Each structure stands twice: as C-alpha cells, then as structure tokens.
Amino acid sequence: MDRRRFLRATSLAGGVLLLPELGTAPARATPGTRLPHADDRLYRTPIADPGAIPRFVNELPRPTRVNLLNGGDRTLVMGPALQDVLGGGPGLRTPVWGFGQAGTARRRGGAGGAPVTWPGPTLVARKHRPVRIRWVNALPFEHMLPVDTTIHWAYSHTDRTIADHGVPTVVHLHGGHTCPEDDGHPDAWYTPAGVTGPRFARTRFHYGNDQEAATLWYHDHTMGLTRLNVYAGLAGFYLLRDDRELALIEQNRLPRGPYELELMIQDRMFHPDGRLAYPDVPASSPLWQGGPSVQHEFFGRVITVNGRAWPYVEVEPRQYRLRLLNASNSRFYRLSVGGGWPFPATWIGADGGFLHKPHRLDGPLVLSPGERADLVVDFRDLRGAVLELGNDAPTPFPKGAPAAPPTDKVLQFRVTRPYDRKVAEPLLPGAFREAPYRVAGSPARTRRLLLLDGRDGFGRPKPRLGTVERGALGWNDPVTEDPRLNTSEVWEVFNATYETHPVHLHLAHFQVLGRAPFTATRDPRTGALSDISVGRTQPPDPGETGPKDTVLAPPGQVTRIKAHFDKCGLYVWHCHILEHEEHEMMRNYRVV
Structure with missing residues (x-):
C-alpha cells in the first residue's frame, strides 16, 4: 500500500440522496424516475483515500x-x-x-x-x-x-x-x-x-x-x-x-467442511490512522443546529468481506458452497464475474431455506441489505485461473450513480490450491423441496402498506412507512398491523419512493407472490394513495422460490407477500437500509 497516498485527506464520502418532501410532491405521481445526486462532503475530519488501498493482497x-x-x-x-x-x-x-x-x-x-x-x-x-x-x-x-x-x-x-x-x-x-x-x-x-x-x-x-x-x-x-x-x-x-440438509451433506450432495464458505459483504470508510469513518454532517438541512447528524444513506467506498478489505481466497478446482450475506448499511450489490458467470454458479437457497430446485445463474445476482443467497460454484475447469467477483449495482439502487472503482470489485478467487483427490465431488440433487415454498392457509386478510418519502423538522430526508389509506405513520403511532395468531395474511407493499427498499419482517417467513407496476394519486399532506391503477403482475424471481424474510420492493411497484403469524406478541417490520430504519422507517406490529 502507498502509505502516504492512503494517509492523504480527501473529500470522498458516502453519497446521500435528497428526495422531495411530502408537501411538495406532485399530486399525481409515477414513482421510479431517475434519482438526483447530492453533495458528498459529509465528514468533519479527514478521511483516507479508498483508491490507495490495494485490492486482493x-x-x-x-x-x-x-x-x-x-x-x-x-x-x-x-x-x-x-x-x-x-x-x-x-x-x-x-x-x-x-x-x-x-x-x-x-x-x-x-x-x-x-x-x-x-x-x-x-x-x-x-x-x-x-x-x-x-x-x-x-x-x-x-x-x-x-x-x-x-x-x-x-x-x-x-x-x-x-x-x-x-x-x-x-x-x-x-x-x-x-x-x-x-x-x-x-x-x-x-x-x-x-x-x-x-x-x-x-x-x-x-x-x-x-x-x-x-x-x-x-x-x-x-x-x-x-x-x-x-x-x-x-x-x-x-x-x-x-x-x-445433514442428509444431503452426508450423502455428498452438498459441499462440506472447508468447501463451505460464509461471506459477509460490507462497505466502509476510514480515517487516515485506520479508524472507521462515518459521516457526521447532514447533506442539506437549512434548519440544522450543528452536531452529528443521521444520514439518509451511507455508501462506503471500501468493500470488505469478513472484516477484510478486498480479500482473495485460494480455492481448489472443485465445487464450493458460498453462504453470501449483504450486511452493508445501505449498499446493494449486483454480483457477477465480468457481467456473467464463466463457471457454473447455482443458486440453491434463499433467506430462510432451500429453493425448490437449483437455479443456474445466467446473469448478475442482486443482494439488498439483509438478504442472503446460498450458492454452489464450480471451479473444476478453471485450474490456475484468477477470477474477480465484481459489483455493478448503482447507488442508490436501482437508478442512482453507476458503480465505479474501487467499489466495482468485491473478492478475488484464485484457483491455485492443490486438488484433494481423497475428497469426492458432490452431486447436487435435482430438487431441494417437493414443490416451491408455499405459506399454507387462505389469507385471513389483505393489507395495503406504503413506503413513501418525507422530511423531518430539520429538513432532512426521512423515509416513512404507513398504509395506503392513512398515509405516513411514525414509530409512536398506534399499531395498524395486528394479524391474529395462527393466521396467514397477504401484505401488499406499495413503494411510492424513488428507490428499492428491502422490507424485513421479524418472526415471519413469507412467500413472495409477485410484483406489479402501479400509479396513484398521492395526498400532498398525508401521502395516502387513491385512484390506484395496478398493472400486470410479474411472478417472483427464481431465487425467491424459497422462504424469505427480506424482500426487494422496487420503486413504482406493489410487492405482494404472504406470511403466517404463529407467535403472539409485539414485533417490528422495517426497511433494512439501516439509515432508513433508524430515521423512522420502522413500525411495530402485533400478533394478537
């Protein structure tokens, strides 16, 4: 590493997006237009140059x-x-x-x-x-x-x-x-x-x-x-x-032991002395009185895996199981090797368990904050190869700034370890479950929930949750989601913002039913929707045929999920962009 270059203070920082407040939004809105950009000089003290950190060493x-x-x-x-x-x-x-x-x-x-x-x-x-x-x-x-x-x-x-x-x-x-x-x-x-x-x-x-x-x-x-x-x-x-799963491992139908790798992907920034850096100045707040401020979003430019910046891993020319987790605060990842997969990459599991059948990836894999993906990758024909797992997800996702170096790389695979012939290659099963995951029972109720943008008392962006009928609701507002014990419900999540939000429910695993575009009239005061027109429903992605606990809710679309609630008590549902969750994009729900 060029130490002097790394120690040089720069103005690089995590980008923050400014979105319109409720009161100034158009009465008739079609969410999903391209996002604006905002000033990213958000640190009071110097930060180090991410481009000076060597990758894959x-x-x-x-x-x-x-x-x-x-x-x-x-x-x-x-x-x-x-x-x-x-x-x-x-x-x-x-x-x-x-x-x-x-x-x-x-x-x-x-x-x-x-x-x-x-x-x-x-x-x-x-x-x-x-x-x-x-x-x-x-x-x-x-x-x-x-x-x-x-x-x-x-x-x-x-x-x-x-x-x-x-x-x-x-x-x-x-x-x-x-x-x-x-x-x-x-x-x-x-x-x-x-x-x-x-x-x-x-x-x-x-x-x-x-x-x-x-x-x-x-x-x-x-x-x-x-x-x-x-x-x-x-x-x-x-x-x-x-x-x-243990039977599949014992029958040599899944990679095991050293051939199963967990990979926690996160983005970070650093001060020149190596300390973690996190922005503390609001991007735009005319009423701000000073002091540390919550951010609308954080996008670090140093990508870490398992707590190490841009690492490499030496592998044998064989099959490996990768347990991928996006544990970043706000950053989405769209992962691939050169835009595709020059080796067989098979998706076998979602957040809460196995998919119905193995799904061969033929394009990038999108992971939002909180999501996991269970993959089996096959390096058998790549002895001696060096492969870089890349990222081309825009920030914010999906219509923000394009990914740019150094955030366009995540991890390097080196197929350089000697092949252990004493370990037999696993043979993946043709199916992991008898049928696609289903939540049993007729839905007792369908709820229409809402994701929308607003601003706080200081003029800072403040995304909100709510209901289609009532509009924006805060953390201290009364509970509006109260499913009865041992019943199933369909939740329709209308995203009236400009970006994708990963929606996470505590307690419940759910079935993704599909998504559809919508337009609506939005109340300029409350954010409530009326005159809703919903387009043609698109089925869930192949990687969503297993149980989920976090789902991508794209802008301008209604995302439909079905969940079963089988424990009484108070839980929460929220956006898993942590900066959104912290600034009131979280609500209690109660199983009664």
Missing part, C-alpha cells in the same frame, strides 16, 4: 465456528477489539466492536473462550436442538462513531448519556423464529451499567431452532444506534442445519 478471513449442533448454553461478549482490516503493509490496526465467546457450554463438547472479532463467530445450530445464548454487553462508555441525539434513540427523553451509562445494545437473530422476549426488539436494549430499555426482558435469549435449515445472521438492533453498532462490527453468521 490480503487473504480472506474465515470466522471461527462454534458448534451448537447439540444445543446447550453459550455466552457471547460484545466488546472492542483491534483488527487488521486494511492490510497491505502500512501496519494500521482498526478499532472495531465484535463478538467473542466466553466460558464453556454446559453440554459435553463445549469449548473455551475466544477473542472478540468482527464478524463474530459463526454459530452452527441444529433444528429442534434449542440454544440459549447470553449476550454480554461489554462495550465502552464512549461510542466510536458520531451519535445523533436528535432522532428517536435509546436515551431519548431521558437524562442518560453514553458517558455515564454506556452504549446500549440488543441482539436480533435475523430470520430467526423467536418469541418476542428473544427477538431483539429495538426497545429491549441494555447497557454495561445495567440500564435497560422499556421492552427489556432478559440478556439470555432462547432460540428454539424450530425452523428449516437456513443462513441466518445476528446483529445489533438498538433503537437509534443500529446503523452505528452494526457498522462498528456487531454482526455474525448463524447457520441452522436440519435433518434434510
């Missing part, structure tokens, strides 16, 4: 795996660590937050402690083998990133401070089928000093693992701090196995 880290296949208890600690994120020679260490394992399991086979890392250790569990995890908050009494206290956050309307009471946190198992007390509700936070949020229940969470095999992940979900705590490093994989 550092090996891909592999998260430590914690074997929970027999269930039992574990203690995981959230705390600070120093980590070599940039590599390449300058000797810079980046302060991060992460998860480490403490103590031993009560059941036989437990392991000792492990250091705090970003990402945290990969937890490998098994269906019907319950796991209890005590999440210990050992975070500092100072946040490493700029905290905006003008938005609704954990300490709002109190005299508490991070300096006196510590950083609040709570862990959400994303995609987990959990009771409300173990779900990681954003108001269930707690601090190292023992201060707790209004919905705090406990720090030892019970995961019944009563769902099918899937690529899940755990991450911070604290009210008003999720974007910062996840950015600091509080995230990790949770791989759930079941008898069907």
